[in-house]
Amino acid sequence: MADTYITEDLRAQVGKERDRVVSFPVDRSLIRQWAIAVRWPEPPERLYWDEEYAKKTRFGGIIAPPYFNPFAYHIDEARMKGPSTSGVLSSLPGTRPLNGGGEAEYYEPIRPGDVITSVSNIAELYERPGRLGVMMFTITETRWTNQRGELVRIYRATSIRY
Secondary structure, three states, X not given: XXXXXXXXXXXXXXXXXEEXXXXXXXXXXXXXXXXXXXXXXXXXXXXXOOHHHHHOOOOOOOOOOOOOOOOOOOOOHHHHOOOOOOOOHHHOOOOOEEEEEEEEEEOOXXXXXXXXXXXXXXXXXXXXXXXXXXXXXXXXXXXXXXXXXXXXXXXXXXXXXX
């Protein structure tokens, strides 16, 4: 069993951009479909599909639900080839990866026509002893901004390897 999985090379990756993806412009119809799908069989909130209603709210128009993902259907050449097997995370030590959960913070709403840029980096690395040996925790932070540079969402995901 390893005493530590965190190497100097791995530690040097903390805070460095490791992934950047730009969405296609968000389509009003996709917001509507997303809102319907996640609320089914209940009807979706009118703010997500009824323009006349949405204009009268503090948002002044249709917005996407906070949990909307503009990358869910983002198909481009790289994605058609499948997940990458290169890069920092694919070379992390340990043979047993686990999803340690995540948390999201929401800021500006996503609106029809927005183009969202997603940028990820390793925010933290640390280790803890476990029953099966050393466990390495990697916290990946992903920030979404819109075309105006406004922060839309921060998502912090925890992965565990041992």
